[in-house]
Structures are given as C-alpha cells and as structure tokens.
Amino acid sequence: MIRMADPAARHARVGEAVERAVIEVLRSGRYVGGPVVDTARARLAAAFGWAYGVTTNSGTDALAYALLALGVGPGDEVIVPAVTFFATAGAVARVGATPVVGDVRSDLPLLDASRLPLGPRTRAVIAVHLYGEPCLLPGLPVPVVDDLAQCAGASPSPKNGTVGAVSFYPTKTLGAAGDAGLVLTDSADAARDLLLLTNHGMPEPYLHERVCGSIGSNSRMDAVQAAVLLVHLDDLPARIALRRATALRYDAELPIWVRRLPRHASHALHQYVVRVPNRDAVRSRLAASGVDSALFYPRSLANQPALAGFPHAPTPEADAYCAEALAIPLHECLSHNEVSQVVAAFGSHAP
Numbered sequence: 001m002i003r004m005a006d007p008a009a010r011h012a013r014v015g016e017a018v019e020r021a022v023i024e025v026l027r028s029g030r031y032v033g034g035p036v037v038d039t040a041r042a043r044l045a046a047a048f049g050w051a052y053g054v055t056t057n058s059g060t061d062a063l064a065y066a067l068l069a070l071g072v073g074p075g076d077e078v079i080v081p082a083v084t085f086f087a088t089a090g091a092v093a094r095v096g097a098t099p100v101v102g103d104v105r106s107d108l109p110l111l112d113a114s115r116l117p118l119g120p121r122t123r124a125v126i127a128v129h130l131y132g133e134p135c136l137l138p139g140l141p142v143p144v145v146d147d148l149a150q151c152a153g154a155s156p157s158p159k160n161g162t163v164g165a166v167s168f169y170p171t172k173t174l175g176a177a178g179d180a181g182l183v184l185t186d187s188a189d190a191a192r193d194l195l196l197l198t199n200h201g202m203p204e205p206y207l208h209e210r211v212c213g214s215i216g217s218n219s220r221m222d223a224v225q226a227a228v229l230l231v232h233l234d235d236l237p238a239r240i241a242l243r244r245a246t247a248l249r250y251d252a253e254l255p256i257w258v259r260r261l262p263r264h265a266s267h268a269l270h271q272y273v274v275r276v277p278n279r280d281a282v283r284s285r286l287a288a289s290g291v292d293s294a295l296f297y298p299r300s301l302a303n304q305p306a307l308a309g310f311p312h313a314p315t316p317e318a319d320a321y322c323a324e325a326l327a328i329p330l331h332e333c334l335s336h337n338e339v340s341q342v343v344a345a346f347g348s349h350a351p
C-alpha cells in the first residue's frame with residue numbers, strides 16, 4: 001500500500017543521526033529541559049520566523065497556551081475555520097472561551113475574511129494555514145493566532161503576527177518521535193509568560209504564580225523529542241523540495257476530472273488535496289490499486305457533536321468542500337514509480 005505518511009521510511013533518511021542524538025540525551029541524564037531543549041526552542045522559533053519559541057508537549061497544548069497568553073478566557077469568543085483538525089476549536093473550549101465557527105472560502109478551505117462572524121465578544125481569530133496554504137488575515141480588529149501545525153518548511157512562513165502554535169506530531173513534515181509542540185511569539189514578555197504557563201507558573205523552584213489568570217500546568221517538551229526534532233529540522237528543506245516535485249507531478253499528470261486546489265508559491269506541501277465527485281467510489285478505486293487516501297476533514301466543525309453546545313451559523317462552503325475533498329499520498333519518501341502509480345490509480349474517467 002502506498003501510504004499517506006511513512007514515519008518509519010522517513011526515519012531511514014536520517015536514522016543514524018537521530019539515534020546518535022537520542023543516545024547522547026540518554027547518556028546525559030537531562031531528560032526534561034536542559035541545553036538540547038533550549039537549543040530546540042531557539043532554532044525552531046527561527047525556522048518559523050519568530051523571535052521566541054516555547055516548547056510544549058503537543059500542538060494542542062501550544063494552541064491553548066497561545067490563547068491564554070493573549071488573555072483569552074471565559075466570556076470570550078474565538079473564531080475558528082470550519083475546516084481544520086478539531087484541536088483548533090478544542091483548545092478554545094479548553095481555556096473556557098467559546099469557539100465560533102466561520103465558513104471557508106469557495107476556492108480554498110481557509111477562513112473567508114469577508115464573512116467572519118465577528119461580534120462584540122470576539123477576542124481573537126485562529127488562522128489555520130491548512131495543508132500548508134497561507135491564510136493571511138490583515139486588518140482585523142482582534143489579534144490573530146497562527147495555527148502553523150501543518151506549515152513546517154513554508155518559505156516564507158506565513159505570519160499574521162501575534163502568536164503562533166506548531167504541532168510536531170510524527171506525521172507532520174517536521175515530526176517528532178511522539179507528541180511535541182511549540183508556541184511562537186515576538187514578545188519577550190509573552191515568552192516569559194508562556195514558559196511559566198507551561199511549567200506550573202514556577203519562576204523559581206516551588207514558587208507558583210498565576211500567569212495570565214491561569215495556574216498553568218506541565219506541558220514541557222522532553223529532551224529526547226527536542227534532539228529528534230533538531231536532526232529532522234536539518235532535513236526539512238530537502239523534504240519540501242521532494243514534496244514539491246511530487247505535487248508538481250500531480251498538478252500536471254492527474255486526469256482532467258480531478259479538481260486541483262489553487263496553491264500559493266509559499267505553500268508548505270503538507271498535504272495534496274483534490275476535489276472529486278463520487279468520492280467513496282474514487283477511494284475504493286485507489287484502494288484497489290494499493291493507494292491510500294484520507295479525508296481532511298470529513299465534516300465541518302459546525303457539525304461536530306462535541307461542539308453542538310456552541311452557537312454556529314451554517315457553513316455551506318465547508319459542507320460542500322468536506323463532501324468532495326480527498327487527500328492523496330504526499331511525502332518525501334515516495335518514489336517516482338509510486339507517484340506514477342497514484343496517478344494511474346485515478347483512471348482517465350470519473351467513476
């Protein structure tokens with residue numbers, strides 16, 4: 001089966017260096033915090049184009065802490081796009097605020113800036129750079145949080161400017177060997193707050209402060225994950241180049257009945273998603289040829305049972321998109337023949 005992601009094949013690209021780095025950490029005895037994590041904070045922040053990075057133990061936590069650092073809390077509304085991974089909205093609810101789902105554009109599954117459900121209680125907007133496509137929202141009256149979970153390796157990295165959150169889930173283009181995340185900011189004060197928030201509000205051992213109205217928690221990144229990420233970071237430009245080559249082949253070679261999405265030159269090539277009629281039949285056809293596919297995402301957040309208690313306007317563009325969108329394999333370990341196999345699996349006529 002040609003898989004959607006292949007973390008084991010990726011490990012083979014950089015395996016020796018990763019294993020050496022992990023052994024070094026194990027031998028050092030510094031497993032939480034320490035010099036490797038400090039280096040990762042600085043290098044990862046720079047890679048995304050921000051002054052400060054605070055490492056966390058997931059992208060979900062990074063989003064929640066980014067919101068806390070902005071002062072978002074109960075009584076506030078935060079606008080999230082209808083098409084994204086659930087964590088974007090889950091993080092809003094977790095800090096006690098209300099996620100308000102905004103519909104997406106007709107050409108791309110990104111928040112539609114002309115139809116944002118802004119209201120008197122809107123405290124922030126989360127811009128999700130979905131699949132690696134930049135979602136820039138200039139001129140809004142509230143701060144914008146950049147959800148960069150799918151955007152590692154974009155050049156330049158999209159930035160709306162206030163605070164950002166990254167996921168290093170293993171299937172991301174820059175993935176750890178487990179859960180890990182990062183909050184990004186250009187403010188030294190916010191970086192200090194975030195460091196405290198992710199470590200029980202503890203400026204010195206066993207003194208606990210309230211920070212941004214919160215007692216914080218433990219969301220530290222393990223040194224092993226930091227060491228793994230630093231090795232993978234060096235491979236990121238090569239990965240993007242390989243993914244771009246595959247995406248360009250799909251653009252040119254997929255049959256005419258497969259609708260491509262427009263793509264900005266700075267796209268991070270995290271996923272290649274097309275729109276197709278009769279999607280279940282297309283998926284079956286691909287599977288019969290040994291090609292995996294995935295639905296990112298099968299339903300609008302406005303239709304998620306977990307968010308049913310929150311007020312949402314209808315999201316017709318997202319509903320139409322979610323019924324047709326199909327992600328096909330895009331990763332740096334695909335061979336030339338495998339890409340040809342994916343293309344051939346579609347067939348010249350729609351099912």
Ligand SMILES: Cc1ncc(COP(=O)(O)O)c(C=O)c1O
Pocket residue numbers: 058059060061063084085087088128147149150166167168169179180181
């Ligand atoms: C758009 C988006 N936001 C947030 C997250 C949450 O990240 P994590 O899985 O590291 O908690 C993910 C990743 O899975 C994501 O794709």
